[in-house]
Amino acid sequence: MAASKKAVLGPLVGAVDQGTSSTRFLVFNSKTAELLSHHQVEIKQEFPREGWVEQDPKEILHSVYECIEKTCEKLGQLNIDISNIKAIGVSNQRETTVVWDKLTGEPLYNAVVWLDLRTQSTVESLSKRIPGNNNFVKSKTGLPLSTYFSAVKLRWLLDNVREVQKAVEEKRALFGTIDSWLIWSLTGGVNGGVHCTDVTNASRTMLFNIHSLEWDKQLCEFFGIPMEILPNVRSSSEIYGLMKISHSLKAGALEGVPISGCLGDQSAALVGQMCFQNGQAKNTYGTGCFLLCNTGHKCVFSDHGLLTTVAYKLGRDKPVYYALEGSVAIAGAVIRWLRDNLGIIKTSEEIEKLAKEVGTSYGCYFVPAFSGLYAPYWEPSARGIICGLTQFTNKCHIAFAALEAVCFQTREILDAMNRDCGIPLSHLQVDGGMTSNKILMQLQADILYIPVVKPSMPETTALGAAMAAGAAEGVGVWSLEPEDLSAVTMERFEPQINAEESEIRYSTWKKAVMKSMGWVTTQSPESGDPSIFCSLPLGFFIVSSMVMLIGARYISGIP
Numbered sequence: 001m002a003a004s005k006k007a008v009l010g011p012l013v014g015a016v017d018q019g020t021s022s023t024r025f026l027v028f029n030s031k032t033a034e035l036l037s038h039h040q041v042e043i044k045q046e047f048p049r050e051g052w053v054e055q056d057p058k059e060i061l062h063s064v065y066e067c068i069e070k071t072c073e074k075l076g077q078l079n080i081d082i083s084n085i086k087a088i089g090v091s092n093q094r095e096t097t098v099v100w101d102k103l104t105g106e107p108l109y110n111a112v113v114w115l116d117l118r119t120q121s122t123v124e125s126l127s128k129r130i131p132g133n134n135n136f137v138k139s140k141t142g143l144p145l146s147t148y149f150s151a152v153k154l155r156w157l158l159d160n161v162r163e164v165q166k167a168v169e170e171k172r173a174l175f176g177t178i179d180s181w182l183i184w185s186l187t188g189g190v191n192g193g194v195h196c197t198d199v200t201n202a203s204r205t206m207l208f209n210i211h212s213l214e215w216d217k218q219l220c221e222f223f224g225i226p227m228e229i230l231p232n233v234r235s236s237s238e239i240y241g242l243m244k245i246s247h248s249l250k251a252g253a254l255e256g257v258p259i260s261g262c263l264g265d266q267s268a269a270l271v272g273q274m275c276f277q278n279g280q281a282k283n284t285y286g287t288g289c290f291l292l293c294n295t296g297h298k299c300v301f302s303d304h305g306l307l308t309t310v311a312y313k314l315g316r317d318k319p320v321y322y323a324l325e326g327s328v329a330i331a332g333a334v335i336r337w338l339r340d341n342l343g344i345i346k347t348s349e350e351i352e353k354l355a356k357e358v359g360t361s362y363g364c365y366f367v368p369a370f371s372g373l374y375a376p377y378w379e380p381s382a383r384g385i386i387c388g389l390t391q392f393t394n395k396c397h398i399a400f401a402a403l404e405a406v407c408f409q410t411r412e413i414l415d416a417m418n419r420d421c422g423i424p425l426s427h428l429q430v431d432g433g434m435t436s437n438k439i440l441m442q443l444q445a446d447i448l449y450i451p452v453v454k455p456s457m458p459e460t461t462a463l464g465a466a467m468a469a470g471a472a473e474g475v476g477v478w479s480l481e482p483e484d485l486s487a488v489t490m491e492r493f494e495p496q497i498n499a500e501e502s503e504i505r506y507s508t509w510k511k512a513v514m515k516s517m518g519w520v521t522t523q524s525p526e527s528g529d530p531s532i533f534c535s536l537p538l539g540f541f542i543v544s545s546m547v548m549l550i551g552a553r554y555i556s557g558i559p
Contacts, residue, residue: 009080011477012036012072013470014088014254016464019265020045020096020113021336022289023060023306026065026087026462029076030470030478036080039070043495046110051117051371052189054110055097060178061185068254073250084255087475088243089261089465091268092178093287094204097153099164099229100181102174108163111178112153115287115329116370119152120380122159126152129222140209140216142299142308147371150177150325151206151223158224175229177201179262186259187241194241197231199320200267205308208233210299210310213320235408237314237468239475259471263463265310266290270323272460273429274485281417281425283410284461286436287418287432288374289331291413291520292323293421302326305376305418314468315481324420326375326413330368330384331406332434337370338402344395352437354399363388365512366401373516376416383519387512403440407447408509414448427451432461445493449502452493 010031014452017024026038030389041063046054072082073409095114100107117424130137137145146152154175160193167173176184179201183247184193202208202215202446209216213233220227234240239258263271266284270292273282283289294311299322301308306407311323330337336346347352386398410428418424427450434440445452457463470478479485495502 003237009036009084011470012080012082013478014068014085014184014257015069015261015466016088016090016092017265017462017465018060018064018090018182019043019461020093020115021332024462025064025071025114026459026466027071028463028466030086030466031455033467035459035463037071037074037078037168038459039067039074041066043146045113047445049118051120053113053116053371055096055106055113057100057111057381059510060111061182063091064182064186065524072254073168082254085192085257086477087258087260087469087472088254089263089268089467090179090182090259090267091263091461091465092182092201094177094201094264094266095148095150095153096131097150097157097175097177098178099167099173099183100155101152101167101172102195103172103190104239105185105188108167109157109161111181112157115147115333116153117147117371118155119147119378122152122155123147123380126223136218137206137222140205140211140219141302142203142210144208144307145206145232147376147380148329148374149204149206151219151225152226152474166183167170168229171228173229174231175225176231177205177264181233183240183259183262183468186243187245193242195231196234196240196262196515197238198234198262198264199310199313200264201262202233202415206262210308210322213313214312219404234262235316235318235473236267237261238316239472251513258472258475258476259469260472261465261467262311263465266292266325267310267323268464268468269431269461269466270294271516272312272462272464273431273455275429276480279421279423281428281468282431282460283414285406285430285432285440287333287336289328289406289410289413291326291410291417293325293417293422295322295324295334298322300420302416302420304419305378306413306416306420307375310430312468314471315473324417324419326404327369328409329374331409332432334366334368334405335434337368338399344398351399351403354396355403355439356385358394358396358400360397360405361388361401362391362392362397364393364397364401365509366378366398366405367512367516368402368405369516372511375413377513377517379517380404381518381520382513382516383514385512387515401442404447404505404509406434406440407444408506410444411447411506414464425450430454431458433458440494441493445495446497446502447506449499451494451495454491454493456489456491482493
């Protein structure tokens, strides 16, 4: 019976899904797109200073090894032969920047995460050097000059970390986003590891020309980046190298399996949602929130604060596809913040239960601008605020307001997308970890006032990486022809409030957003950091508000 089960399964494809909050390894049946098994490990984020966000590249790599090992063990328990895994794809958090020593394999500093704000002064000084009538950075990259992208993070490392400077001088340094670090390590590391990236990840560095699909000499000179430390740019679907398993890994059967797919997480989700046609869009709810619309072979530049980016290039000789993207920095991260910083929930899943208890925010609005505001504002001076508090407000209302904040931010980028594309979306395809929250999905339909459509298998990011890997030339176990793509069952959420109520809530949200701007305005003469008042964490304002409420009750003689 075991033998017949293996025969029915056919070729399998694995996917490493390395996100900001966690790492996963998932294995799919390439003929049916069925998820057979997976394992997940949460990743620590470090906040050494206000606005700084870092991760340990070695912890990330070890989490990948652990997830591969545990998933292979689970497949064994299901009597599934792991030698049927014919290819592995990689999907990753984008922009996060790593520099390592190619001789020792050791990172030279922590990974500087995409959310990190330490480069704001770098951005401000660089922006003065861009002519007002010739923004060559945006025209070549599709991106605004922002702390979000890798070039300024790399510039900071070159300016501030002696180990990085020395390694560059001695020709030992390699730069990469997380995909490059993982592929180099998984294909042998110091013993012949392949130093590469794909077009989607390269397009998020601010060093890559999205028209010529090459590293751009002018951009590298502008940011002062030595081109010899950059990875080779490849398509999103081709064999980059073969797995060389660490001696500590039990999953030895993956030795020699090709790594043949690589996509930044949002591009992977676009592929996994099968948005292959011009005008198809998806929204992913992860640490941040990312709405991508396929614009075909044409670069469309936004007039409303969206990014132009590479969607995918599924083969060396295949055409490149582009996308418009609306990026929101804080979505799932706000739930983690309520859990880890305020302690009002013990697990992320509890947020739904709290929100359900009240069914409304009772006029409370939460703007989680922890890293400034991304699309459509690109306002680095913004900081998180909770407003509309009364003596009646409790943690349930704040939980509900946090979920609403994710939906309102999506509404803002969807409005911008509709204005840029000219044809409003009739429904929104969604994916990502937060979509298991039914209250969030219903809120999203209500606030957008269009249906929200969710696949029954929500792991579309990993699925996209697996599809790219399985379809690669030399692997060929996954067909991307429209007639061969598996039909996906969907869950649909229809708007349940009237349009007028939806608009009133949205306009109040926009008022709250305006109040979040301009918090970081002055520099402290002692440290060069934002002034004490401006850099106080959001928790301070919540506690202050509550203290004032208690004080008011006391003064009024209310017990």
